Amino acid sequence: MSDIDIKRISYLAKLKLPSEKEEFYSNSLKDIIKWVDNLKKVDTSKTEPLHNVTEKTVSIRDDEVSKSNSVDDVLSNAPERAQNFFKVPKVVE
Amino acid sequence: MKNSISQIKKALIEKKISVGELYDEYLAKAKSGNNNSFNLVIDRENNISSINDSQNRYDNGKPLPLDGIPLGIKDLFCTKGIRTTASSKILCNFIPNYESFVTQQLLNDGSIFIGKNNCDEFAMGSSNETSYFGPVINPWKNKNSQNDNLVPGGSSGGSAAAVAEGSCVASMGTDTGGSIRQPASLCGIVGLKPTFGSCSRWGIVAFASSLDQAGPLTNCVEDAAYVLNSINKHDFNDSTSSNHQREDYLVDINNNFEKKIKIGIPSDYLEDVSDDILNQIDNTKKALSKHGIEFVDVKFKTTEYALSTYYILAPAEASSNLARYDGIRYGVREDGESLDDIYLNSRTKGFGDEVTRRILIGAYVLSAGYYDAYYRQAQKVRRLIKNDFQRILNEVDFILTPTTPNEAFKIGDKLDPISMYKNDIYTVPTSLAGLPGISIPSGLSKNGLPLGVQFIGNYFEEKSLLQLAALAEKELSFNE
Numbered sequence: 001m002s003d004i005d006i007k008r009i010s011y012l013a014k015l016k017l018p019s020e021k022e023e024f025y026s027n028s029l030k031d032i033i034k035w036v037d038n039l040k041k042v043d044t045s046k047t048e049p050l051h052n053v054t055e056k057t058v059s060i061r062d063d064e065v066s067k068s069n070s071v072d073d074v075l076s077n078a079p080e081r082a083q084n085f086f087k088v089p090k091v092v093e
Numbered sequence: 094m095k096n097s098i099s100q101i102k103k104a105l106i107e108k109k110i111s112v113g114e115l116y117d118e119y120l121a122k123a124k125s126g127n128n129n130s131f132n133l134v135i136d137r138e139n140n141i142s143s144i145n146d147s148q149n150r151y152d153n154g155k156p157l158p159l160d161g162i163p164l165g166i167k168d169l170f171c172t173k174g175i176r177t178t179a180s181s182k183i184l185c186n187f188i189p190n191y192e193s194f195v196t197q198q199l200l201n202d203g204s205i206f207i208g209k210n211n212c213d214e215f216a217m218g219s220s221n222e223t224s225y226f227g228p229v230i231n232p233w234k235n236k237n238s239q240n241d242n243l244v245p246g247g248s249s250g251g252s253a254a255a256v257a258e259g260s261c262v263a264s265m266g267t268d269t270g271g272s273i274r275q276p277a278s279l280c281g282i283v284g285l286k287p288t289f290g291s292c293s294r295w296g297i298v299a300f301a302s303s304l305d306q307a308g309p310l311t312n313c314v315e316d317a318a319y320v321l322n323s324i325n326k327h328d329f330n331d332s333t334s335s336n337h338q339r340e341d342y343l344v345d346i347n348n349n350f351e352k353k354i355k356i357g358i359p360s361d362y363l364e365d366v367s368d369d370i371l372n373q374i375d376n377t378k379k380a381l382s383k384h385g386i387e388f389v390d391v392k393f394k395t396t397e398y399a400l401s402t403y404y405i406l407a408p409a410e411a412s413s414n415l416a417r418y419d420g421i422r423y424g425v426r427e428d429g430e431s432l433d434d435i436y437l438n439s440r441t442k443g444f445g446d447e448v449t450r451r452i453l454i455g456a457y458v459l460s461a462g463y464y465d466a467y468y469r470q471a472q473k474v475r476r477l478i479k480n481d482f483q484r485i486l487n488e489v490d491f492i493l494t495p496t497t498p499n500e501a502f503k504i505g506d507k508l509d510p511i512s513m514y515k516n517d518i519y520t521v522p523t524s525l526a527g528l529p530g531i532s533i534p535s536g537l538s539k540n541g542l543p544l545g546v547q548f549i550g551n552y553f554e555e556k557s558l559l560q561l562a563a564l565a566e567k568e569l570s571f572n573e
Contacts (some may be wrong), residue, residue, distance in 0.1 A: 002104055002490050006151035006453075008452055008460075009457050009460065010453065010456075011200065011444040012373045012456045013412060013440075013452045013455075013456040014436050014437055014440050015437065015441050015444075015449060015452065015453070016418070016437040016438070017440075017441070017449075021174055024541065025449065025450065025453055028313075028450055028510060029450070029453055029454060031459060031509075031510075031511060032312070032404060032414055032450075032454055032510065032511065033454075033457065033467075035401065035404070035511055036400075036401035036402075036405055036467070036471075037401075038397065038398065039398055039401050039402065039405070039467075039470050039471060039474055040466065040470065042144035042398060042473075042474050042477065044470060044474060044477070046108055047473040047474075047476050047477060049469055049473050049475075049476065050371055050472055050473070050474035050475045050476035050477060050479060051472065052303060052529055053289050053290075053303070053479060053525075053526065053527025054288070054289055054290040054333070054335055055554065058332070058403055059327070059329065059336045061326055061329040069190060069191070074422075076188070077186075077187055077188060077190075077422070077424070078421075078422060078423065079208070079420060079421070079423075079424070079425070079426035080426065086421055086422055088421060088432050088435065089429070089430065089431055089432055089435070091432050091483075092203070
């Protein structure tokens with residue numbers, strides 16, 4: 001196992017770890033990855049990955065128009081809104 | 094013994110108690126809040142129309158299956174107009190404007206929600222210590238150290254404690270790797286995780302979508318069948334919801350089996366376990382042998398890989414599912430100068446330590462260069478685990494295991510994550526295979542704390558699983 005680049009991983013996860021906690025998470029992650037490393041010795045060369053355990057649940061509904069949430073419903077929990085939009089800081093220069 | 098749903102319904106039908114009086118009785122206990130088992134309790138006036146409607150149906154002699162029954166709901170189910178937090182800071186102000194499929198079925202059947210049960214943050218934990226609203230306390234005490242507060246298990250710890258303390262008749266929980274069965278075991282109650290795909294996940298705050306499943310925590314097996322009858326239905330809004338024909342789980346639940354039953358006990362599960370745990374298996378075996386049920390030794394080939402597989406797949410799915418919490422559309426927003434700063438600040442300040450840890454594990458095993466070695470390999474091993482269970486279930490009708498490797502431990506006792514994760518050693522394999530499992534209380538430890546055993550059945554065979562659990566419950570007579 002190579003070293004864990006905690007800065008890169010937290011960036012991928014959109015988290016900004018406080019510097020005093022980086023080591024804590026880095027060590028914790030190392031321990032866990034070492035612990036799960038035993039899977040590498042399992043021979044899976046002839047095994048397909050399993051995504052859905054029951055594998056027989058696909059059902060297709062009729063394509064009918066139905067009423068769901070209104071704009072106000074959707075925006076009711078928005079931290080900030082402006083008219084019918086979620087409001088965020090300016091993104092385009 | 095606490096009253097069962099059928100006993101309460103009988104009292105309501107015979108007018109020994111009104112729906113309102115019943116609600117008040119449970120509400121008073123829920124409000125006392127001694128064990129922190131609720132994040133939110135619903136006052137009588139906010140449920141008054143449901144209470145009156147329910148009373149009217151009793152008065153007209155046409156009660157619904159769960160009419161007037163006060164239920165707790167894990168704070169992971171979206172409830173329309175009622176704050177739903179997943180016990181996380183990032184959702185502490187979230188009020189859904191829709192009802193989850195499962196809770197809608199319970200409302201349709203006349204039940205009344207008494208409140209939202211505390212749980213581990215985003216259902217990630219085995220002790221209910223990761224909740225933003227503080228730990229839940231197990232109503233049981235170790236008889237040799239009465240002053241210590243013990244964990245109720247997790248993640249549905251508030252649900253289990255609430256049922257055990259008598260502040261709701263039953264509670265809806267969710268189980269990803271043992272989150273219904275493990276707390277049920279540590280609190281001396283019944284916990285059922287149905288087959289994956291039985292009960293719709295729509296409207297449940299997602300943790301690991303290929304594993305999450307809703308199920309009841311109850312005082313007795315018959316109550317679990319009552320709740321399962323209500324919630325076990327096909328739903329088009331969940332693409333993994335199975336459209337098989339459901340049965341009535343109450344019919345025949347107290348009948349003996351017509352055919353000869355064979356139960357497998359995996360001997361590898363019982364290596365290095367304490368006498369307390371071994372006694373549970375022995376007692377259950379003795380109790381059921383009287384009914385001509387045969388017990389055989391079975392051997393899994395994949396047990397040692399189950400926890401590793403789970404702790405790759407569940408965090409991977411969690412890191413994807415929790416990407417939606419960004420402070421833009423709902424939940425708590427932390428200020429930032431740019432859009433990116435808002436994302437980073439909201440997520441970093443909004444998630445607790447355990448959730449952050451799992452997101453990081455997930456991001457790591459899904460990242461370029463590690464995906465095949467960890468995530469894809471774990472999905473392949475998951476198939477081997479499923480095949481292993483299918484092989485065993487070709488030889489036997491059910492599998493019997495302990496539910497947990499230990500009794501309830503002290504709050505604050507288990508600090509390192511791997512020791513905590515090992516608490517789910519007996520429940521995780523079943524979850525990976527997607528099979529139904531039920532934990533029933535089987536006896537007390539030397540310290541006077543409840544312990545449970547788990548029965549595992551075949552896919553969608555909850556009916557016979559409940560029948561077996563009811564028989565074992567009667568013979569073990571824990572509740573008497």
